[in-house]
Amino acid sequence: MKNKLSRLAVPYIVWMALFVVAPIVMVVIYAFTAAEGGFTLSHFGSMGTYAVVFGRSFKLAFIATVICLAIGYPVSYMMSKEGKRFQRVAMVLIMLPMWINFLLRTYSWMSILENNGLLNRLFQSIGVIDLYNRIFGTSLEFFPMLNTQGAVVLGMVYNYLPFMILPIYSVIVKLDGSLIEAARDLGANSFNVFRRVILPLSFPGILSGITMVFVPSVSTFAISKMLGGGTELLLGDLIEQQFLGGAYNPHLGAAISLVMMVVVVLCMVVMNRFGEGEEQAVML
Secondary structure (H helix, E strand, C coil): CHHHHHHHHHHHHHHHHHHHHHHHHHHHHHHCECCCCCECCHHHHHHHHHHHHHHHHHHHHHHHHHHHHHHHHHHHHHHHHCCHHHHHHHHHHHHHHHHCCHHHHHHHHHHHHCCCCHHHHHHHHCCHHHHHHHHHCCCCCCCCCCCCHHHHHHHHHHHHHHHHHHHHHHHHCCCCHHHHHHHHHCCCCHHHHHHHHHHHHCHHHHHHHHHHHHHHHHHCCHHHHHHCCCCCCCHHHHHHHHHHCCCCCHHHHHHHHHHHHHHHHHHHHHHHHHHHHHHHHHHC
């Protein structure tokens, strides 16, 4: 039986070797070699010139993750308290945008946020822009929303919010109701039940959601290019420029990719350790 299972695992091992391990090995080789060949660390030393891009990427990813958590947790909690039929309908509504191509979803926000877009026309029709001009003494014809950091964060939240809702909901909906009943029998009010029972037990879902939102947000490049107009350069854009843009330097791009992978892995390890500590505290 074990030999049969081992043979069945061969295609998976080959797939992992070709499409996961091999690309990582190539990135490492490129990161530590010069264009003319030979070992070098100069690519890592030159990354200091892009400290602003690193800081902006992690800042916007952090903001998007916090917003997703602030929206996703209440939505997940309320869904878990409703009936099965409501939960199924809510899940379909949450997943429905994910069935549309990622670029099309982002393009739709470009048409909404542009200067003559749907949102600015709405503000003009209901007099919001005129009211703003009278209050602050300005002469705006539209609110500049596109090509800003706010637009980039909005794109991240819109595209990655389901990745926060689903893991939290899957944990909360499976909580043992007898624990909540026991807490109420011991005199805990609704707030204390949530703070002392539900929130700690849902922490694994929170950590999964944070990871699933933060990691793609910090490495995105399509959202920042389309909604940021290329002015809000992020790590994904910087790496793309090194491999495909006019500043062709795959060795520097590989070095930046390697550093980003290490930072993301470290963040995941820290969150997992933090989650283990929370689980132990709950058990005690």
